[in-house]
Amino acid sequence: MICLSGDLHHTTLQTGNQKCCDITELETAQLFLKMLEEAQVKVTFFISGKCFAEEWGLTKSICESDFVEIGGHNYSCFTPEIVHRVWNKLVHSYNGPLWVQRRDAKKTMDIIRKKTGRTIKSWRNHMYMHGPFTEKALWQSGIKICSDGVKKDSNGPILHPSGIYNFPLNVMPDHEHLFHAERTPEYVEWFKKRYNWSDDYGPDSYYIEEWTERVLDELKAHERDGIISNMIIHPITMYLCDKFAGFRKILDFISGCETVFMSEILEQQMQKNGEQQ
Numbered sequence: 001m002i003c004l005s006g007d008l009h010h011t012t013l014q015t016g017n018q019k020c021c022d023i024t025e026l027e028t029a030q031l032f033l034k035m036l037e038e039a040q041v042k043v044t045f046f047i048s049g050k051c052f053a054e055e056w057g058l059t060k061s062i063c064e065s066d067f068v069e070i071g072g073h074n075y076s077c078f079t080p081e082i083v084h085r086v087w088n089k090l091v092h093s094y095n096g097p098l099w100v101q102r103r104d105a106k107k108t109m110d111i112i113r114k115k116t117g118r119t120i121k122s123w124r125n126h127m128y129m130h131g132p133f134t135e136k137a138l139w140q141s142g143i144k145i146c147s148d149g150v151k152k153d154s155n156g157p158i159l160h161p162s163g164i165y166n167f168p169l170n171v172m173p174d175h176e177h178l179f180h181a182e183r184t185p186e187y188v189e190w191f192k193k194r195y196n197w198s199d200d201y202g203p204d205s206y207y208i209e210e211w212t213e214r215v216l217d218e219l220k221a222h223e224r225d226g227i228i229s230n231m232i233i234h235p236i237t238m239y240l241c242d243k244f245a246g247f248r249k250i251l252d253f254i255s256g257c258e259t260v261f262m263s264e265i266l267e268q269q270m271q272k273n274g275e276q277q
Contacts, residue, residue: 001228001229001257001258001259001260002219002222002223002228002229002231002254002257002258002259002260003044003167003228003229003230003231003259003260003261003262003265004036004041004042004043004044004231004233004254004259005043005044005045005046005071005124005147005230005231005232005233005262006029006032006043006044006045006046006232006233006234006235007045007046007047007073007124007126007232007234008025008026008029008045008046008047008048008051008059008062008073008235009025009048009051009073009077009126010048010050010051010053010054010055010076010077011024011025011026011054011055012050012054013048013050013076013077013079016181016182016183017175017180017181017182017234017236017237017240018236019182020181020182020240021181021236021239021240023239024055024058025235025236026051026055026058026059026062027058028235028236028238028239029045029058029062029235029236030058030061030062031235031239031244032233032235032238032239032244032247033062033065033067033068033235035244035247035248035251036067036251037065037067039251039254039255040067040255041067041251041254041255041259042067042068042069042259042260042261043067043068043069043259044068044069044070044071044122044261044262044263045062045068045069045070045071046071046072046073046122046123046124046147047059047062047063047070047071047072047073047112048073048074048075048076048077048108048126049072049073049074049075049076049107049108049111049112050075050076050077052111052112052114052115052116053111056115059115060115063115063116063118069122069261069262069263070112070116070118070120071120071121071122071123071124071147071262072105072108072109072112072120072122072123072124072143073108073123073124073125073126074104074108074125074126075104075107075108075111077126078094078095078126078127078129083096084096087100091133092131092132093131093132093133093134094129094131095125095129095130095131095133095134095137096131096133097133098133098136098137101131101133101134101137101138102137102140102141105123105137105138105141105143106141109141109142109143119142120143121142121143121144121145121263121266122143122144122145122146122147122261122262122263122266123138123143123145123146123147124146124147124148125146125148128148128149128150129148130146130148130149134146134148135160135161135162135164135166136162138164139160139162139163139164143164144164144165144263144266145157145164145165145166145167145262145263145265145266146164146165146166146167147166147167147168147169147230147232147262148166148168149166149168149169150168150169150170150173150199150200150201151168151169151170151200152170152200152201153170154167154168154170154230155170155227155228156228156265156269157265157266157269159269159273165266165269167230167262167265167266168230169230169231169232170222170227170228170229170230170231171215171218171219171222171229171230171231171232172201172211172214172215172218173199173201173232174211174232174233174234174237174238175234175237176197176199176205177201177204177205177206177211178205178206178207178208178211178237178241179205179206179207179208180208180237180240180241181237181240183205185205188205208241208242208245208246209246211246212246212247212249212250215231215250216249216250216253219231219250219253219254219257220253223257228265230265233247233250
């Protein structure tokens, strides 16, 4: 069983990937989604609130697909940055204190509900940012499952004392483990030294060909062993790497597996635990 997800950001965020791309991030998502629809593969897109506010035309076409579930990805993705640096100093939480995170979740959920009529249950913070108040803030806002962080040996959602489920990624992520766009080998080496960066897959990045094979090996092992694969793929990253060539190989495999929305994983776990929706 495979839970495929991707994060989508508003153009005005001006990420490094966006600055290197000849089309908008949401346009890469449209191309990506067309491939998924042809293969009948489900995806949970975690979408920033500003996509709904500033780029509704493109966002609407994505949200209307039967193969797309919407999740929240903050409203403005922790901008302005200086404000969150201050919060980190004051309360040891880059996301901000409880009330700030609740406000952000509510603003994001409100615009998604206004534009689509849907009440979301799934969430991923921008950059997987997670702090001491995050579970409580999201749970109080009505979010039931959060997919922040990377835990290589995880297998399904983990119930937090607050009531929310945490569901870490257990397949090598793309963006932070791929050479692409601004993430040249030189940049990656600088970043690793500057921030002492590493995750559960270590500090290294790979070219798309090797990364693709590593991901396929993991997916095949998980399917063999009955492990739920929780994987993230950013459409813009795949576009920048090789115009989706590597992803097509991954899609060939996952199209032969059962794919599920994150909310379906949540429902299954709640049923196992005897909880009501």
